[in-house]
Amino acid sequence: MNCRIEDMRHKEVINIKDGARLGAVSDLEIDTTNARVSAIVIYGRLRWFGLLGREDDIVIRWQDIQVIGDDTILVNYNSPIRTKGPPRGLGALLGYYK
Structure with a gap:
């Protein structure tokens, strides 16, 4: 299957593990040594x-992509477990977090 970068952009990415919509493809990581796509990036x-x-x-990672359809990409993705870190951004500067 041949696919252009422009065709990949804006396709919805769905995680098959939980059915969650992860977002749209924003960018690609390319391995310039082998001239292959190594990963898709969702901002x-x-x-x-x-x-x-x-x-x-x-x-x-490219290995985690299961199916590339006309409008969606199905992936087998293990989302990292996020812990609540220290306050960041404008709210921390204004003292909203105490």
Whole structure:
């Protein structure tokens, strides 16, 4: 199957483990040594309209992609367990977290 980068962009990515919508493909990681795509990247969601930055990007290895369809990409992705870290962003500066 041949596919252009432009065709990959904006396809919805769905995790088959839990049915969660991870987002749309934003970028690709390319292994320039072997001239192959090594991963797809989904940019992190904006936090509070982008004023507080973004969440972490999701990087899915090419091996974890199960099916590439016309509108969606099904992946077998283990999401990292996130723990609540120290307060960040504007709320921490203004003292909303105590």
